[in-house]
Amino acid sequence: MRRLLQRVAISLMKELIWCVAWRRIDWRKLFFAGAIMTVAGVLLPTFVLTYPMWFLSSPVVTSSHQPLNGSMHLSKTLTEARFEQFQLVPASPIVSLNSTQVTQPLPFKKERTRTRRYRRKKRKTKINDEPTVIPPPPRKTVSPRLQRHIASLPPHEALVYAKREIEHAPAVDDDPYLYAPVFRNISVFMRSYELMEMILKVYIYPDGERPIFHDPHLMGIYASEGWFMKLMEENKEFVTRDPEKAHLYYLPFSARQLELAVYVPNSHDLKPLSIFLKDYVNVISEKYPFWNRTRGSDHFLVACHDWCPYTTTAHQELRKNTIKAVCNADLSEKIFIPGKDVSLPETAIRNPGRPLRNIGRGNRVSQRPILAFFAGNMHGRVRPRLLKYWHNKDEDMKIYGLLPTRVSRNISYIQHMKLSKYCICPMGYEVNSPRIVEAIYYECVPVIIADNFVLPLSEFLDWSAFSVTVAEKDIPKLKEILLAIPLRRYLKMQINVKMVQKHFLWNLRPMRYDLFHMILHSIWFNRLNQIQIP
Structure with missing residues (x-):
């Protein structure tokens, strides 16, 4: 039958070519030939191709091959459309009716593997490796009258007002967000913190070139100084551009960057670093009037490098008067002054883009x-x-x-x-x-x-x-x-x-009572300690 159809098809093709070549086209014959070829095109694959269109017929036993479970039958008859819908469902082996060879549906297996990988990736992205930080309550609202009164006070008088208010802080036994047992005096802390939010304004000196100034170092064990600098310079709540309204003045240098830029490796000589800071303070005091008003007592620096206390020794006012927030808070060196200076937590940050990554989730x-x-x-x-x-x-x-x-x-x-x-x-x-x-x-x-x-x-x-x-x-x-x-x-x-x-915790967007605010509050409170109430 197959040979007969082939001969008919060849004869018709020859007839068609001959007619076209001599431009003697009989359209009836051409239509008849086209119909014959269409029928042949449908029937030929059934007998010629290795994989027949068996899924258009009734279910049959596909093979006499004996698998592990004793038999192999196709349980369903699927149309081509249904077959495409269920590509992710493991299919039975495809067996040719004129062959004993079993052929596995490899494309579907690849699709299934790809889908599993996608699901695994999706599951991994859902893993949250950061602690759940409960946002604090919003700050208390202040009456417009009190706001106007505080805004009208000169910076020094505003600090005197704050110190008096703290001395008469109302008693607080508990708070829904703050945990009283970890505080020395939660009543004083809460009142001082509220006043800081109402009053404090910080001026950041724009002077100084990168990388020592205005270039925070955000990785490693000295990252605390960099994160404070970054968040302070981005802050709009406490920072003012008018130095006359400021209560504190920030010296925005990085002790870590100073070491990398100035220190000669293996020289064991810190004198060039201390001279550099001394020259910087001299420039500030000559250019602006604010240092000389208080001899630097309303200025502060934040530095975590071990050497920072020693780099302040070349300038006596910087060493004795300025508020130093440092990680190396060692009393035996006679540089750190309790009640004026601030002990800075040393935090090792491994990922500047996600400072809270892999934090928390401790065992019970x-x-x-x-x-x-x-x-x-x-x-x-x-x-x-x-x-x-x-x-x-x-x-x-x-x-x-x-x-x-x-x-x-x-x-x-x-x-x-x-x-x-x-x-x-x-x-x-x-x-x-x-x-x-x-x-x-x-x-x-x-x-x-x-x-x-x-x-x-x-x-x-x-x-x-x-x-x-x-x-x-x-x-x-x-x-x-x-x-x-x-x-x-x-x-x-x-x-x-x-x-x-x-x-x-260092938050990319600072929250009330987090590490940025706790450091700033300690600097604020220690500045109030230096204020004398008349």
Whole structure:
């Protein structure tokens, strides 16, 4: 039959070509030939092609091949349209009626694999690796009359007014957003904070060239100074362009950028850095009248580099009068002055675009089998002593130098913090350490070992409520000290760590009571401490 149809088709084609060539076209014959060829085009694939159009016919047994389940039948008859609709459904093997070869539907398998990958990607993008930050309540409304009164006051008189108001702060036992147990005096804090929002204006000096000035460094362990600079210069609530209305003046330099630009590597000479700052202050004091009015006491700087306190020593007014918000708040150096200067939290930021990434989600107390954990470089005098007494000495005390690879393969540094009741935070070369804030992030009670260290934001935060301080001489008794803490007290401290966490977060858009506002408030409050009420 197949040969017969082929001969008919060839004969008709020859006839058609001959007619066209000699322009003797009989349209009836041409129409008849076209009809024959159309029928042949439909019937030929049925007999010639390897895969017949079996899905247009009734269901049949497709193969005598015996699979694992004993038989292979097609359970449904599908039209071509239905077949395309169900491409994602695994199809039965396609078997030719004139062949014993089983052919798998590869295109559909690829489509299914691609779909699975897409779903996996989609699931991954939905993972939220940032803490859920509950927004604070809006600031209290102030009567227009009081606003006009405050706006009419000269800057110094406005500060006197604020100090008097704080001295008569109304008693507050609790607050729906602030957690009273982590504060020294929540009543004074709340009143001072409200007045800061009503009154404070900061002028930022435009002088200075990048990268030392106006160029925040946002990554690494010194990122606190950069994030404060970034958010301060973007702020519209506290910043004023009129220096005559300002209560505080900000020196917008980065100690980290100063080190990178001026310090000669391995020279161990900080004098060029201190001379650079001295020259900058001299330029400011000659160009503007504001420094000389108060000898710099209403000016402030924010710097987290270990060397910052030493770089202020070449200019006596900068060292003694200016408010220094620094990470290296070491009383033994006689540079940091409590009550005037501010201890700055040291925060290690790994992703400037997402400063809150991988923060929080600490384990509950019952899922913290490790008593104490530390891992880090052997910097300074304290850490080698800690390892001498506790490295590989006790199963409950996971004390390492750098975390060994054999350990980190199974449990990472962050997971260790989440699995530990206490996180040991010994000083390095200087008193502060990013581990203190990291411990708070992962809801692990910090154990601070650094004599003469003024703890961050201690103007109002009560560190005894959510941390443990151990003297350097008591390192041999570290486990004994931790085990002596009653379970009830530990549970309270662990809850307090969770509650204080929001005060140590850098938000891309600052919120009330977050780290940016807490630092600014400490600077504001310490400026009020210098004001004498007549």
